[in-house]
Amino acid sequence: MRLYHRQLSNGFCKGHVMIKVGIVGGTGYTGVELLRLLAQHPQAEVAVITSRSEAGLRVDEMYPNLRGHYPELAFSVPDVATLGACDVVFFATPHGVAHALAGELLAAGTRVIDLSADFRLQDAEEWAKWYGQPHGAPELLSEAVYGLPEVNREAIKTARLIAVPGCYPTAAQLGLIPLLEAGLADASSLIADCKSGVSGAGRGASVASLFCEAGESMKAYSVKGHRHLPEIRQGLRLAAGGEVGLTFVPHLTPMIRGIHATLYARVADTSVDLQALFEKRYAGEPFVDVMPAGSHPETRSVRGGNVCRIAVHRPQGGDLVVVLSVIDNLVKGASGQAVQNMNILFGLDERLGLSHAALLP
Amino acid sequence: MRLYHRQLSNGFCKGHVMIKVGIVGGTGYTGVELLRLLAQHPQAEVAVITSRSEAGLRVDEMYPNLRGHYPELAFSVPDVATLGACDVVFFATPHGVAHALAGELLAAGTRVIDLSADFRLQDAEEWAKWYGQPHGAPELLSEAVYGLPEVNREAIKTARLIAVPGCYPTAAQLGLIPLLEAGLADASSLIADCKSGVSGAGRGASVASLFCEAGESMKAYSVKGHRHLPEIRQGLRLAAGGEVGLTFVPHLTPMIRGIHATLYARVADTSVDLQALFEKRYAGEPFVDVMPAGSHPETRSVRGGNVCRIAVHRPQGGDLVVVLSVIDNLVKGASGQAVQNMNILFGLDERLGLSHAALLP
Amino acid sequence: MRLYHRQLSNGFCKGHVMIKVGIVGGTGYTGVELLRLLAQHPQAEVAVITSRSEAGLRVDEMYPNLRGHYPELAFSVPDVATLGACDVVFFATPHGVAHALAGELLAAGTRVIDLSADFRLQDAEEWAKWYGQPHGAPELLSEAVYGLPEVNREAIKTARLIAVPGCYPTAAQLGLIPLLEAGLADASSLIADCKSGVSGAGRGASVASLFCEAGESMKAYSVKGHRHLPEIRQGLRLAAGGEVGLTFVPHLTPMIRGIHATLYARVADTSVDLQALFEKRYAGEPFVDVMPAGSHPETRSVRGGNVCRIAVHRPQGGDLVVVLSVIDNLVKGASGQAVQNMNILFGLDERLGLSHAALLP
Amino acid sequence: MRLYHRQLSNGFCKGHVMIKVGIVGGTGYTGVELLRLLAQHPQAEVAVITSRSEAGLRVDEMYPNLRGHYPELAFSVPDVATLGACDVVFFATPHGVAHALAGELLAAGTRVIDLSADFRLQDAEEWAKWYGQPHGAPELLSEAVYGLPEVNREAIKTARLIAVPGCYPTAAQLGLIPLLEAGLADASSLIADCKSGVSGAGRGASVASLFCEAGESMKAYSVKGHRHLPEIRQGLRLAAGGEVGLTFVPHLTPMIRGIHATLYARVADTSVDLQALFEKRYAGEPFVDVMPAGSHPETRSVRGGNVCRIAVHRPQGGDLVVVLSVIDNLVKGASGQAVQNMNILFGLDERLGLSHAALLP
The missing domain is CATH 3.40.50.720 (NAD(P)-binding Rossmann-like Domain)
Incomplete structure (x- = not known):
């Protein structure tokens, strides 16, 4: 071969x-x-x-x-x-x-x-x-530069040391940042209900990650406090320009790859066109895909790809915005984002090595 | 045989x-x-x-x-x-x-x-x-009597026509009712982020329920409005004794059976012992299991069984209560609850035919 | 509760x-x-x-x-x-x-x-x-009595020490014994191509049994020689009344429970009614289900149940018999069969505690 | 994006x-x-x-x-x-x-x-x-040219009409052809016990392919006769230079992609170095990977890739050869092989568009 x-x-x-x-x-x-x-x-x-x-x-x-x-x-x-x-x-x-x-x-x-x-x-x-x-x-x-290109691209270009964001933080921040930067959301009552595939737990031999333990089942974990909480909070604080109140509940989902973040934020002004806001915020981004209004992104649509797909909803016309944000935790949530940072750092086209389509089915 | x-x-x-x-x-x-x-x-x-x-x-x-x-x-x-x-x-x-x-x-x-x-x-x-x-x-x-025994047991005993609750409504109501009945939760800002196995979609031949479409993936659906929303709202209204504001986001999870409801409610008084409240509310119930404080119920712990397991959290000591509530959608969320209703209706021990342990792994 | x-x-x-x-x-x-x-x-x-x-x-x-x-x-x-x-x-x-x-x-x-x-x-x-x-x-x-009730029921009744058969051996022996006892199969060229769910590997923390290693994949293992080979061979030898040549290839399958044994045996006489032979052999057995001619048993049809379902085929009218034999490795392949042995040992109805239906879906 | x-x-x-x-x-x-x-x-x-x-x-x-x-x-x-x-x-x-x-x-x-x-x-x-x-x-x-490049590369170069091989036929032929071409195997008693992921059944809405029907279960199907039987037989006949007797038993496996073919053939001469034979046969092939002796190829090692990985065993030193052959049914078993044919047809490097690594985990 x-x-x-x-x-x-x-x-x-x-x-x-x-x-x-x-x-x-x-x-x-x-x-x-x-x-x-x-x-x-x-x-x-x-x-x-x-x-x-x-x-x-x-x-x-x-x-x-x-x-x-x-x-x-x-x-x-x-x-x-x-x-x-x-x-x-x-x-x-x-x-x-x-x-x-x-x-x-x-x-x-x-x-x-x-x-x-x-x-x-x-x-x-x-x-x-x-x-x-x-x-x-x-x-x-x-x-150290926090390597979320959609926020820190300029700083990444000249960095010597880059901290690649965690998987949950990538999905959660990309979904909430547009609302916070625009000053639309009540920053004190944010919720990130996140579902991760099992590969997020790594390749270590642990009983909890066995096929027969994690398969055919769903559970929340670390509700008391997960290490990604302060990281997400730090990023949201920068976007909001002040303190944020965030509840983060991670869940273990019986799939290998993928994170599905379901994000909840209250907005005071329900007249803003959220779809336009998100599309504008990510207009030039090669790896953030704001899906058409009414969409429900699937994690498999990004499997193996370096993309974050986002959809924005405001159910029943209320003041609670629901953002759906999906990534492959091993790609845009880790290694793909790392390569994206490398491309930026070395002045290459940001998409090099990352332009393949996700694997579906 | x-x-x-x-x-x-x-x-x-x-x-x-x-x-x-x-x-x-x-x-x-x-x-x-x-x-x-x-x-x-x-x-x-x-x-x-x-x-x-x-x-x-x-x-x-x-x-x-x-x-x-x-x-x-x-x-x-x-x-x-x-x-x-x-x-x-x-x-x-x-x-x-x-x-x-x-x-x-x-x-x-x-x-x-x-x-x-x-x-x-x-x-x-x-x-x-x-x-x-x-x-x-x-x-x-x-x-017609709404067949949620934990709420309507007396009415069920003499009913002629029983409406067995839906799967999401069973998990969501059992998790939120204690807070609402006690007048603790802000009824205007409830959130039910629910994850269901694929069997909830039934046995009809549809592309969306194919193994290769629903497998190894996670997605929200019907964020705009799902038919179980008015049903949950109706039950919560009774418990709260007034109108409720509820956002309900269902998700399709790559497992056959199981519902995991992650429920969010703000409480004004953070001094109440929520664990005691839930334990007391369900003390006599054969099929509601309030797990020890700090637990994370898994859907597989109720697979094939007629049980709802519940855990109550208040992460980071804040005012947002997170209730985790799991059932087997085909048992406590449908057929098992139906048999439980039958047992009550005919004056039998409520546990007849339903006392087996869940299948794990 | x-x-x-x-x-x-x-x-x-x-x-x-x-x-x-x-x-x-x-x-x-x-x-x-x-x-x-x-x-x-x-x-x-x-x-x-x-x-x-x-x-x-x-x-x-x-x-x-x-x-x-x-x-x-x-x-x-x-x-x-x-x-x-x-x-x-x-x-x-x-x-x-x-x-x-x-x-x-x-x-x-x-x-x-x-x-x-x-x-x-x-x-x-x-x-x-x-x-x-x-x-x-x-x-x-x-x-020590080998606890396969379909072969050793009388000996089990008076045993003090019972060795419960392994999971692969149970599925393979129940599928091949009727052919060997009848002297129909060429005992020198038997093949058992067996597929097991991951729970057969136990609950120990090993990388190979992780969700992300065993999921969404299929592989053979221990082709060189698996510990169940001598056990199956010993049982088949007794049925055949002489030496047997057996090739046994186990495979790891991405499911929690279940063994599917696909068994191949050459027959000299293609005029024998194999369906009748199998039905007669297992006529009185509570836990062996000879399915109708042409059937393809699924492992899920025995999930959680103590049953072995068997179908016999002779594809294309040739001299190669294909027997399909499925069990739940944790029940008829282990704990269920152990309880069945206990029932026999203590003179109880063999079906006590084991008469529930399998969990499907 | x-x-x-x-x-x-x-x-x-x-x-x-x-x-x-x-x-x-x-x-x-x-x-x-x-x-x-x-x-x-x-x-x-x-x-x-x-x-x-x-x-x-x-x-x-x-x-x-x-x-x-x-x-x-x-x-x-x-x-x-x-x-x-x-x-x-x-x-x-x-x-x-x-x-x-x-x-x-x-x-x-x-x-x-x-x-x-x-x-x-x-x-x-x-x-x-x-x-x-x-x-x-x-x-x-x-x-019409049968588009298996490892056999028909020259004919493909000048073809107008190419029939891309089926998924099972690709895995089975690549695994058996070296033995048959070398005249080593008894061509009258070949067995192909094949396990396929569910995507092999296509995207049509059928009950049998539902997540809840095909998940967490294993079954054989079409044991009586599957449409790929004559196709495999035709290819093996050409390799053997005469009639072949083949039993083909396909199985449905709870994974999305992948075929695992377990192939059995009797050899008269057990002194031949099978590992060397296979390595030599596929020495120049970009997409056939003869793994080291003793290997057990996993289907996930070819997920999304256009590769067939093969391992050859002769368990217990007997005369039965066991060949393990895995492909991604949608790539080397369909679309990837089609692109490989296109590359050959248009005089391009055969690997264009197909040189990416498989997705693992």
Whole structure:
């Protein structure tokens, strides 16, 4: 089997820059998803991927969908020198790991795109409270850019350290921001009722994520307080220009990929054309799709794609706005958004490697 | 194979009344579920089951899980004389059918338990508005009893005509009623974000319910207005003793059975012990399970069982109460609740035929 | 919630023997399934259930589907004295555990029904070869009875130690035995292509059983040799009265429960009425359902039920017989069959606690 | 949202031929899959797509995953003049339709790639027997090329009319052909036990394909005789150079995409290195992946990809070879293979538009 994509695209693309990519902690679902997306990226090449536990194993031995794409790439023990020789390093690690390594890589002139939660919260103390350990690199927080391109595109262009938003936060913020920026919504009573596929829990062996535990069932979890709550709140605060009151209830849904955020906000003025507001807000965005009025976006319509689809409703003509916002948690909610950030960072067309259609059915 | 349940239980249960049951329209999921539950009911016997389209077919030819339970029962053409000879007739039909037949059966002295929407709304005009056709039997509305035992047990005991609540309305009402009856919740801003398994859409051949359309995906639907909205509102109005403002957003979830209702209500007084309130409200109820504080009920914990499990949360100590309420839409949300009504109606132990544990995993 | 089943059935069943049951290792799926089935058994009562890791935890805290059924039952540390006071002890343990304890319990006069593989193979050396450790109680092998009631009912009646067959072996043997007993099949070229739901892998936290690993995918496994191969071969050898050649290929299927065995056997004489042969073989069996000619049994038709449904085909009029045999791996393939053995052992109606219909859909 | 892929790739690919594509009957799953794959094909452009029932509807109104890819493409009424102006027309239609139209299109100089069964069988009478109607274009059979590139690549290059193989036939033939071509297998006793995802049944509204009917269950179907049997037999006959005896048992599996073929063949000579044989046979093939010895390919490893992954086993050192062969039924089993044929036909790199990695998880 010969699917080496680079050969194929090189036939078409001569004389282009090739970004040298490193990935730290590539054995999880965001890792394999980075590899899948970068395999079809015409201007990026994965030079190194690390995993302590799997060092020596070829990536396609762990992930057979990659057979024919990375015939020589194997996991290696993390090493700052090797990673520092890359143009950019993605962290697809549990929280805490990027804290320890990011500084050294930045010092070596490497850009860092962190898919973990390590640099998402601006406030180190709040981070410590929600993640149960001290923040390991508070000195980097001031320059970390929250990588939501629809909000921070300009800052991303010149960033050295990017914190890729979480999956729930991406879906929730993209759905609520237009209302808050416009000053329409009552910011004190927002509700995000979110439903996630099981891949959001990662590839770790846990009973709760077993097929026979998570299948054919639905449940809420972490109603008391989920780590994505402060992250969403932080983003909404910026949009609202002040404090927000948010209730966030995540649910586990028996599907592999997908987040469906159902967002509730009260509006004082019911005369505003919400459809027009959303369409205008996202008019130039390549990866936000404001669907026609009355639509009900399905998570499968974004499966494998880097798109957020949104629909706005005001049921029964009342003052409660219902926004439906769907993403693939592993793509626009993680690895796809990370690649989008990389494209912006390196001055490429933002859509490179991300322009494929979602897989339906 | 010899599983004829009656023989088995007759070995134990001598001298007991046997209720003669008729079922109209038994080819759908609520029909087969009635047959499954009644097969293990020691004091009920299905004498007749009708279906125009399948007349002549044995029930176990359509539903092989029933092989060994109803070796001689076949669908027959609906016939008032035969049905009128039953003690009770269940309607498991599309809306409109019970309108046409219920009156004649009542006149024959047969009790009617209607699983359809025909007699759920007290107001014939509202029914007509939501169901798109005139109400076919408005004269029966005044005596129709809404069959939610946790609210109407006394009225059910002497009813002739029972309207079994819908699936969403059962989960939503049981979760919100304690707050409204206690006058705690702001009745004007209630939200029911509900997630249903696909069996709620019935067994009709529709593209939207195909495995490849509904599988591995999540979506909201009917955000503009779902037929269960007026039914839930009517029940909540009674509990609140006045008008209520309710936003109801149903979602299609990739599982066969189950409803997960996530209910939001603002409370003025945050000092009330909600856990105690709910436990007290349902203390004597055989089929409502108020779970310990902090619980997250799973729909699979009620799969196949006639139970509603409820958990009450007040996240982050705020004034928004989140109630989680789960049922099996085909059991407590339809056929099981219908049998529970039958038990009450005929003076039996309410738990007869319904005391089995749910199927997990 | 008050669902205590015993109260209910005691209302009907006075003066009956009550079997005192112990369960060792009840935290897995066969454990919870035993509890589910015994909750509706009118003549058995779970007195003790053990688990070292979960000692002190109430069973319904681990398995919320049991809430209302065992309000006082909690896991305890295994203790021979307590277990020895039971009439019968079920082992729902990994292999090796019953080896260590069975002897003492038998000495105490307690019957042992072992759901693990510990006593299934008559040959201790073959056991050691497939399970990678020495057999821990070879002295008990001569009296261990293989608990397939359709073959060994008489021996079961007087057994002290019963080895409940594995899930694949139950489906495969029930499908092939009629052909072999009749001397019709070429015993040297049998094939069992079997498909199992994921619950067959148990409740242990393993990556391979995660929702995102096992979902939306199909694969064969252990093609080189699966531990159920020698067990099936042993049973078929007895039926054939001589050596058999069997190829067994198990597959992991994205469903929770169910085994579908597709069995292939060559017949020399194509004139025999296979349908009649199978119907006659299983004529008196309560839990084997020979379906009408031309049927295709579905695993869901036995979900939660203790039934094996079988259909016999001879495609294109050739000499290759295709037998389709389905069971619920957790019921007829494990806990249900264990209860069936208990019923036989204690002289009860074999169907007690097992006569409910399967859950469909 | 702006994802128009052509703009993107045109940035890279100047001066290349652009193939003008027509699609007849594009509303089903093979239709949307053609659109998904062609959206990322740098040298093909969908000019027209027809559907009588949906004429006027934009393709992305039916398939929201295509939003941003075909902003102006709508279904139109089939019209020979318009279709005849295309370089190639794909038929994604029920059987019979291509019979009626193919001749006219060929006369207009348009190449035809038929995804239906219309030209797969060389023998018009056998076609009539299995499809229950006379063959509508027997005069075209002699020039129809069976589009399995791994067998017919040379003939495809110069074909005017290509019959894309069925899904089961692709998986089964690729797995068995190496054994038959080498004269190793007993051609008289082949068995293909195949498991298909539900999308193989198409997007038609049928009860059997409902989520609640096909979900959480497994069953065989058409054991008596499936339409793909003669097609597989025809291909194997060519490989074997003589008659073959084949038993084919298809099964419905609760997943959306994927075919897992488990193939059984007896070999006389057990000394041959089967792994080497398979690797050599497919050494130059871009889309056949012979996995390392001992592998168990998963269908998800090819989800959305145009790959067939194969593993060869000889369990227990016996004379029965077990070949495991997996494809995505909608890609290598239909639309992907159709695009592969197009690439060959037009002298392009065979991998164009098909070089992306499969979606896992």
